[in-house]
Amino acid sequence: MTNVLIPPTAETTVPPAVKSTTPHRVVIVGGGFGGLYAAQALGRSPVEVTLIDRRNFHLFQPLLYQVATGGLSPGDIASPLRAVLKRQKNTKVLLGDVVDVDTERQEVHLKRGQTVPYDSLIVATGGAHHYFGNDHWEEFAPSIKTIEDALEVRRRIFLAFEAAEKETDPEKRAALMTFVVVGGGPTGVELAGALADLAYSTLKRDFRNIDTHETKIMLVEGMDRILPPFPPELSAHAAASLEKAGVEIRTQTMVTSIERDRAVLKTGDQEDVILTKTILWAAGVKASGMGKILADKTGAQCDRGGRVIVEPDLSIPNHPNIFVVGDLAHYAHQDDGRPLPGVAPVAMQEGKYVAQLIQARIADKALPKFQYKDSGSLAVIGRNAAVVNLNWVKFTGFPAWVIWLIVHIFYLIEFDNKLVVMTQWMWGYFTRNQGSRLITGHDVDRVEEVYTQH
Amino acid sequence: MTNVLIPPTAETTVPPAVKSTTPHRVVIVGGGFGGLYAAQALGRSPVEVTLIDRRNFHLFQPLLYQVATGGLSPGDIASPLRAVLKRQKNTKVLLGDVVDVDTERQEVHLKRGQTVPYDSLIVATGGAHHYFGNDHWEEFAPSIKTIEDALEVRRRIFLAFEAAEKETDPEKRAALMTFVVVGGGPTGVELAGALADLAYSTLKRDFRNIDTHETKIMLVEGMDRILPPFPPELSAHAAASLEKAGVEIRTQTMVTSIERDRAVLKTGDQEDVILTKTILWAAGVKASGMGKILADKTGAQCDRGGRVIVEPDLSIPNHPNIFVVGDLAHYAHQDDGRPLPGVAPVAMQEGKYVAQLIQARIADKALPKFQYKDSGSLAVIGRNAAVVNLNWVKFTGFPAWVIWLIVHIFYLIEFDNKLVVMTQWMWGYFTRNQGSRLITGHDVDRVEEVYTQH
Numbered sequence: 001m002t003n004v005l006i007p008p009t010a011e012t013t014v015p016p017a018v019k020s021t022t023p024h025r026v027v028i029v030g031g032g033f034g035g036l037y038a039a040q041a042l043g044r045s046p047v048e049v050t051l052i053d054r055r056n057f058h059l060f061q062p063l064l065y066q067v068a069t070g071g072l073s074p075g076d077i078a079s080p081l082r083a084v085l086k087r088q089k090n091t092k093v094l095l096g097d098v099v100d101v102d103t104e105r106q107e108v109h110l111k112r113g114q115t116v117p118y119d120s121l122i123v124a125t126g127g128a129h130h131y132f133g134n135d136h137w138e139e140f141a142p143s144i145k146t147i148e149d150a151l152e153v154r155r156r157i158f159l160a161f162e163a164a165e166k167e168t169d170p171e172k173r174a175a176l177m178t179f180v181v182v183g184g185g186p187t188g189v190e191l192a193g194a195l196a197d198l199a200y201s202t203l204k205r206d207f208r209n210i211d212t213h214e215t216k217i218m219l220v221e222g223m224d225r226i227l228p229p230f231p232p233e234l235s236a237h238a239a240a241s242l243e244k245a246g247v248e249i250r251t252q253t254m255v256t257s258i259e260r261d262r263a264v265l266k267t268g269d270q271e272d273v274i275l276t277k278t279i280l281w282a283a284g285v286k287a288s289g290m291g292k293i294l295a296d297k298t299g300a301q302c303d304r305g306g307r308v309i310v311e312p313d314l315s316i317p318n319h320p321n322i323f324v325v326g327d328l329a330h331y332a333h334q335d336d337g338r339p340l341p342g343v344a345p346v347a348m349q350e351g352k353y354v355a356q357l358i359q360a361r362i363a364d365k366a367l368p369k370f371q372y373k374d375s376g377s378l379a380v381i382g383r384n385a386a387v388v389n390l391n392w393v394k395f396t397g398f399p400a401w402v403i404w405l406i407v408h409i410f411y412l413i414e415f416d417n418k419l420v421v422m423t424q425w426m427w428g429y430f431t432r433n434q435g436s437r438l439i440t441g442h443d444v445d446r447v448e449e450v451y452t453q454h
Numbered sequence: 455m456t457n458v459l460i461p462p463t464a465e466t467t468v469p470p471a472v473k474s475t476t477p478h479r480v481v482i483v484g485g486g487f488g489g490l491y492a493a494q495a496l497g498r499s500p501v502e503v504t505l506i507d508r509r510n511f512h513l514f515q516p517l518l519y520q521v522a523t524g525g526l527s528p529g530d531i532a533s534p535l536r537a538v539l540k541r542q543k544n545t546k547v548l549l550g551d552v553v554d555v556d557t558e559r560q561e562v563h564l565k566r567g568q569t570v571p572y573d574s575l576i577v578a579t580g581g582a583h584h585y586f587g588n589d590h591w592e593e594f595a596p597s598i599k600t601i602e603d604a605l606e607v608r609r610r611i612f613l614a615f616e617a618a619e620k621e622t623d624p625e626k627r628a629a630l631m632t633f634v635v636v637g638g639g640p641t642g643v644e645l646a647g648a649l650a651d652l653a654y655s656t657l658k659r660d661f662r663n664i665d666t667h668e669t670k671i672m673l674v675e676g677m678d679r680i681l682p683p684f685p686p687e688l689s690a691h692a693a694a695s696l697e698k699a700g701v702e703i704r705t706q707t708m709v710t711s712i713e714r715d716r717a718v719l720k721t722g723d724q725e726d727v728i729l730t731k732t733i734l735w736a737a738g739v740k741a742s743g744m745g746k747i748l749a750d751k752t753g754a755q756c757d758r759g760g761r762v763i764v765e766p767d768l769s770i771p772n773h774p775n776i777f778v779v780g781d782l783a784h785y786a787h788q789d790d791g792r793p794l795p796g797v798a799p800v801a802m803q804e805g806k807y808v809a810q811l812i813q814a815r816i817a818d819k820a821l822p823k824f825q826y827k828d829s830g831s832l833a834v835i836g837r838n839a840a841v842v843n844l845n846w847v848k849f850t851g852f853p854a855w856v857i858w859l860i861v862h863i864f865y866l867i868e869f870d871n872k873l874v875v876m877t878q879w880m881w882g883y884f885t886r887n888q889g890s891r892l893i894t895g896h897d898v899d900r901v902e903e904v905y906t907q908h
Binding site for chain 1: 509510511526527528529530532534536537540541546547548549550568601602605612613616619620657659660661662663891892893894
């Protein structure tokens with residue numbers, strides 16, 4: 001990115017506030033991977049850290065699809081932020097919703113009027129799902145970004161099977177047992193794989209009137225192959241594994257319409273109407289609303305997805321003490337200029353880098369610009385199968401699945417969770433059982449209505 | 455109970471349908487301890503079992519207070535009914551809400567019009583909470599009967615601490631850190647003990663502005679001692695342990711008023727206004743609505759709590775093929791004529807007995823009337839302490855806690871849950887940590903409003 005992108009503003013540049021007598025105040029907005037890793041990297045610095053989040057926990061999003069498909073409980077993949085940071089005496093956690101930033105007075109504003117002053121600000125509020133202008137699709141095709149989303153999707157999946165068990169009309173029963181996953185990226189692939197496991201093995205003996213082997217699972221991708229960011233041979237391997245598991249893959253296919261009981265898919269000139277009660281959206285991510293607030297207040301540019309285009313040190317142009325990290329940041333890759341992908345390792349490395357930069361500034365040192373170290377990517381396809389690209393070597397099948405498992409358990413923040421999740425998983429692995437497939441929530445009845453209306 | 459209680463009805467007695475050519479159809483309403491144990495005891499009988507529940511899981515209610523206080527996840531104490539019963543080929547599970555019973559045609563009616571015919575009917579729909587005519591208290595003093603209740607209470611407890619951390623007014627902060635538990639039975643004692651653990655050990659390093667040792671926990675009981683069903687020396691021991699843990703106990707005390715920000719307690723002639731934002735109700739249980747439906751349709755009598763007064767074989771007078779078990783049944787104890795308590799062992803034994811009775815009838819055999827075998831009672835007071843009364847021997851302190859733990863883990867239905875819960879617990883025991891204290895739900899913001907309105 002070049003400076004032409006930066007419009008002239010009346011605002012004066014706020015210099016980084018270093019070497020004051022009171023400790024340097026770092027405010028971090030968002031306790032996801034970016035924000036939490038920044039906070040942890042500042043744990044032993046002579047700074048005052050305030051981490052603000054709307055929720056009281058850090059969520060390990062890469063495993064959220066497991067909550068949605070009944071393999072894990074919310075508590076297994078979330079850790080209370082206070083517990084994670086309790087040993088960091090320089091760090092406060094604040095439950096709050098940031099609604100504005102005052103760059104002049106250097107403070108953030110919370111929903112109920114509270115203000116929090118900062119010397120350095122790190123914004124890491126991540127992304128939300130994106131329906132590409134079809135927001136009305138969300139009602140019938142939910143996506144999975146929060147615990148509540150995952151539990152809602154879980155309700156829908158299991159209520160669909162429950163309704164199918166009661167349904168006597170074969171056509172309606174087939175529609176109830178048809179699941180469409182939109183988006184062939186890692187989330188869509190993992191979701192489709194988990195659905196196949198669920199339908200074809202976990203639930204196979206649970207019902208008396210339906211045969212869960214008749215479940216139809218479709219994975220829809222607009223590009224010419226699933227897992228587009230992976231090397232083509234891994235995409236091919238993943239597609240073969242999914243198809244062997246029973247998933248029907250439609251590439252070069254767009255969704256043109258979503259309604260309560262159907263999805264319309266378009267491949268080339270051909271349109272197919274799929275009768276289904278359960279459509280899951282794994283197709284698009286856009287930046288959270290903080291992107292717009294920052295752009296308004298600092299004159300920063302956003303890309304089409306609403307992500308803030310940042311400087312090579314992850315700061316906002318002309319605001320060297322305001323940083324954006326993680327899914328909310330548009331950072332051009334050092335080699336090809338394309339934005340870094342919205343994945344956990346990018347957010348973690350960006351969070352750590354900004355923490356180091358703030359520490360360097362306080363110590364009056366310089367730091368080279370941020371460089372993303374890409375150590376590879378992973379996607380799991382189901383029980384025993386995954387694809388792993390470590391750049392220098394690729395894995396598929398069971399070895400890839402083991403690597404995937406180790407990496408994910410390693411990065412689960414708190415050890416007590418790791419132990420429990422590992423036990424749960426190993427047990428689930430041997431018994432093919434999933435204990436967490438509860439249908440919960442005050443609105444069960446409302447959702448059930450949807451599945452029983454004809 | 456004598457026959458004078460039974461009003462004359464026009465209805466003819468339906469004889470037990472035995473020795474037909476088609477299998478005897480047993481319909482069980484409710485998948486709690488009573489219903490599930492009945493279903494399991496019928497697993498190898500030549501009968502057709504249909505288990506109907508509004509929820510798709512069996513809930514291990516004795517540990518629900520642990521979900522409310524963040525020690526366990528919902529998935530740890532709930533097992534999908536289909537999974538528990540999947541090996542029983544003669545058993546169907548139906549997700550549905552029973553709204554009526556037609557005793558003439560021998561069928562139950564579900565909410566959306568479906569009917570299910572029965573030859574024998576077992577009703578085990580349990581109880582709901584009971585505010586003794588003060589239903590408006592429920593909004594400010596929730597009780598814990600369902601997973602959703604437990605998560606709501608969890609939200610309130612943790613949001614109270616979060617709000618206290620932000621509060622600057624000392625009086626308001628003290629109110630936020632005051633918890634009142636109404637009811638000194640096992641549930642109230644366990645809840646108060648868990649709150650003390652939470653405030654005085656688990657959370658002690660989590661906050662920066664508040665000292666969680668200043669948390670005030672009050673346990674209110676109308677009788678002259680807590681745990682009234684236990685022997686007096688165990689009550690005294692439990693009271694001493696709770697007080698040592700930091701809980702203030704008020705016996706012979708009634709709640710006379712509950713509002714958004716206060717509870718009024720009356721001890722003798724003295725009234726105390728307790729400023730608090732978090733009141734938890736563990737005082738009363740009444741029968742579920744099925745009691746009234748059964749009484750209307752069969753002429754059966756209900757007691758003051760709405761429980762159906764049953765015959766010595768747990769059937770409804772004049773309806774030998776309709777049985778009521780568990781918390782919905784009023785069964786007079788063989789020795790003193792008082793109703794059996796609403797606890798899990800009673801429900802389990804009743805469920806099993808009815809299953810055996812149905813089997814005996816099919817085989818043209820007689821069965822003596824139901825006899826409750828009381829093997830004792832347990833209540834846990836917190837980490838390391840419990841009271842156990844096995845009738846022939848009593849335990850307190852750590853040995854009692856170990857017995858409590860073993861009994862509870864033994865009765866958790868599914869083994870995968872047992873393994874996970876045991877790991878979680880042992881880990882929590884050594885680390886004094888609780889990973890499940892997430893504030894979740896779509897209405898978090900609404901609840902937060904309550905805690906931040908002054």
